Amino acid sequence: MAAAEIFRALGDPIRLEMVQRLTRGSRCTITAISEGLGITRQGARKHLQVLADARVIALQPEGRDVLVSLEPESLDQAKLFITELERQWDVRLDALRRFVEQEHP
Amino acid sequence: MAAAEIFRALGDPIRLEMVQRLTRGSRCTITAISEGLGITRQGARKHLQVLADARVIALQPEGRDVLVSLEPESLDQAKLFITELERQWDVRLDALRRFVEQEHP
DNA sequence: AAAAAATGCACCAAAATGGTTGCATTTCAT
């Protein structure tokens, strides 16, 4: 289940903050996005790797630094997954409603 | 960030499978939802607790057993969070586009 | 009343996570 990995990547306050920063500001370096998180650069780097493994972000070396950028497709995938869950839920509720109406006319 | 906890709860294949079962079938007991997952009931029970802590599901004792049911509001919250991320992303892209058009008329 | 079912609780072990420090390497700027 690829969705689980994306959810997992988003399931941490620091990583979620990183993603939020990327949606607001543009792409930036690892050092830049690691500032003001209360952890070291090396610590932040591990979080970035988790996000990259789930393809929530992309890391591309550019000379001396590495550019961090958002991969919006992953967010779409996650949202679609939830939407589908809700659709199934609604289908079930509808079936239940029809059943009750049929049994108690 | 409450969203992080919800994402975290969804970020595991077994827990995601449990949620999916709940959207399809109706509420059921702990034993029922723990079957066919490849782990013991006690193991499954811990996953259920994670989901309950994040309010993705509700656990209500009912005589001898405990009924497991989905709390759809949590899914909505998670979806809304992603939707908002995407909105910010789009706002930024639009701003960038307008900027480029202005600079290179 | 006795057996069976559903669950809780406590404890245990292995693995993963989150975070650190220290140091080496590459690349850019002066």
Place this chain on the structure above:
DNA sequence: ATGAAATGCAACCATTTTGGTGCATTTTTT
């Protein structure tokens, strides 16, 4: 050419997570 900046890598540590076993307890069922 030298120094500063950005990064990578490895080792290490504490904590949490994942999963298990064993046993006690409470309800149903027969």
